[in-house]
Amino acid sequence: xxxxxxxxxxxxxxxxxxxxxxxxxxxxxxxxxxxxxxxxxxxxxxxxxxxxxxxxxxxxxxxxxxxxxxxxxxxxxxxxxxxxxxxxxxxxxxxxxxxxxxxxxxxxxxxxxxxxxxxxxxx
Numbered sequence: 330x331x332x333x334x335x336x337x338x339x340x341x342x343x344x345x346x347x348x349x350x351x352x353x354x355x356x357x358x359x360x361x362x363x364x365x366x367x368x369x370x371x372x373x374x375x376x377x378x379x380x381x382x383x384x385x386x387x388x389x390x391x392x393x394x395x396x397x398x399x400x401x402x403x404x405x406x407x408x409x410x411x412x413x414x415x416x417x418x419x420x421x422x423x424x425x426x427x428x429x430x431x432x433x434x435x436x437x438x439x440x441x442x443x444x445x446x447x448x449x450x451x452x
Contacts, residue, residue, distance in 0.1 A: 331380040331406070333399050335413040338387040339364055396424050 336342060342364040350359060360366055368383060382403060389398040395413075399405035407426035412419050 331382065331404075331409040333403065333405060333409060333411045334381070334383050335389075335395065335399075335411055336383055336385050337414060339385045340387070342385060400424065 337345075343361075346363050346367060347359055350363070364385075384399070384403065389395060389402065393401075395411065396405065399409075399411065405411075405424050407424050409424045410421060411424065412421050
């Protein structure tokens, strides 16, 4: 079973990472693709398993349901878990099988039982 972390858009990720790094590195310019550079580096050294993926929201078509976009663009299958990051905390649901309704009723917060501990970048 794969786990897909649906993250905010790359623009939001860039701003958040820039806000974090600017006070640590005052006066030093950050590359325009800071999020991708940091995520690539983390993915290369963290030893994340191959079935956990990071997907920025803007990598998915806006006019298609998330589950269908993950299936067509990233190979998601029924039973795979999706963890959507949002301002009120993560929302967790499972990719439904053919003809099944989406089950997006499960929500947990980081550190809760069942929360995966590893990630992998999708590019």
